[in-house]
Amino acid sequence: GNSVTQMEGPVTLSEEAFLTINCTYTATGYPSLFWYVQYPGEGLQLLLKATKADDKGSNKGFEATYRKETTSFHLEKGSVQVSDSAVYFCALSDPRNDYKLSFGAGTTVTVRA
Amino acid sequence: GAGVSQSPRYKVAKRGQDVALRCDPISGHVSLFWYQQALGQGPEFLTYFQNEAQLDKSGLPSDRFFAERPEGSVSTLKIQRTQQEDSAVYLCASSLSAAGGYTFGSGTRLTVV
Numbered sequence: 001g002n003s004v005t006q007m008e009g010p011v012t013l014s015e016e017a018f019l020t021i022n023c024t025y026t027a028t029g030y031p032s033l034f035w036y037v038q039y040p041g042e043g044l045q046l047l048l049k050a051t052k053a054d055d056k057g058s059n060k061g062f063e064a065t066y067r068k069e070t071t072s073f074h075l076e077k078g079s080v081q082v083s084d085s086a087v088y089f090c091a092l093s094d095p096r097n098d099y100k101l102s103f104g105a106g107t108t109v110t111v112r113a
Numbered sequence: 114g115a116g117v118s119q120s121p122r123y124k125v126a127k128r129g130q131d132v133a134l135r136c137d138p139i140s141g142h143v144s145l146f147w148y149q150q151a152l153g154q155g156p157e158f159l160t161y162f163q164n165e166a167q168l169d170k171s172g173l174p175s176d177r178f179f180a181e182r183p184e185g186s187v188s189t190l191k192i193q194r195t196q197q198e199d200s201a202v203y204l205c206a207s208s209l210s211a212a213g214g215y216t217f218g219s220g221t222r223l224t225v226v
Contacts, residue, residue, distance in 0.1 A: 004155070036217075043117065044156070044204065044217040089155050097169065099144065101215075103155030 002027045006090045006104035013080055013111050021075040021088055021107050023064075029095030033057075033066050033073040036089040036103075044089065047075075080111045115139075117218035119205050125224045126195045134190045134221045138207030145188050146215060147180055148204040156204050162188060195225045 007022040025033065035047040035057070048057030053068035064075045073090060087106045094100040118137040126132050138145050144163055148156035149172075158172040164185035173180070177196075182188040192199055202222050206215035 034214075041219070043219040044206075046214050049214065091155070099146070099161050100158050100169065100172075101148075101156075103157070105153065105155050 002031065002092060002094055002102045004090050004092055004102055004104040006088075007107050009106075010108040010110060013109070015082060015111055015113050016079045017111075019075075019077045019080045019084070019109065021090075021109070023073045023075065023090035023104060025071050025073065025090075025092050027071075027092055027095060030068075031092040031095050032098065033064070034091040034093070034101070035062070035064055035073070035075050036091060038087045038089065038106075040086070047088070080109075082111050082113050085109060085111045117205055117207050117216050119203075119218035119221050121221060122219065123222050123224075125226060128197060128225055129194050130225075131191065131193045132195055132223065134192075134203050134223070136188045136190070136205030136207075136218060138186065138188070138205070139216055140186075142207035142209055142216075143185075144208045144210060144215075145182060146206045146208075147188070147190050148206065148217075149174075150202040150204055150220070152201070159190070159203075192223075195223075197225050199223060200225045 003026045032051045034049045036044045037047045048059040050057040050066040056065045062077045089106045090104040091101045147159040150156040161169040162182045177193045179191045202220040204220045206217040208215045
């Protein structure tokens with residue numbers, strides 16, 4: 001079946017530090033890949049996505065590249081801010097039923113001033 | 114409305130009680146999804162509607178779980194004879210189309226005591 005494994009948290013960083021959250025996946029076929037973010041007290045929001053190998057998704061200074069050879073979709077940001085404190089979820093869509101998402105367990109990131 | 118609205122925000126139920134959770138999707142969104150998120154885990158797919166048709170209910174964990182969307186807008190997730198293992202956050206999401214990029218609500222946190 002489809003599954004997503006992401007880096008365990010919590011992760012605590014200082015402002016302006018580099019952030020990376022590892023995500024690897026298992027799927028039959030070619031899924032689309034997503035990063036969702038959940039800020040405190042809010043619903044999940046789509047942060048970025050990539051639909052095929054070597055695509056790079058980017059938004060709000062975050063980037064992730066779809067790596068088929070390593071089945072990975074690591075999230076990176078060069079200089080984090082306090083406002084980036086949130087829970088980050090990596091997800092993939094089922095290649096046969098692309099409405100169905102499988103999520104990782106989430107990584108809690110706290111950025112300190 | 115501007116976003117996906119879920120009610121109630123919190124629900125405490127005694128074991129064996131029936132509960133009903135409501136989702137108001139974004140107006141005009143054809144696709145609607147329910148996910149279950151246990152503590153410390155990522156969301157897991159429950160069911161998918163396209164307008165009023167329930168096209169996939171493969172994620173519903175037992176026949177105690179039932180979802181409906183009779184007029185193709187508001188949806189209700191009903192859980193009969195609640196058990197402690199049903200304690201979780203229930204997330205609703207909607208989108209214009211089926212494939213990814215959903216807008217999630219803030220969820221209903223159900224606690225069964």
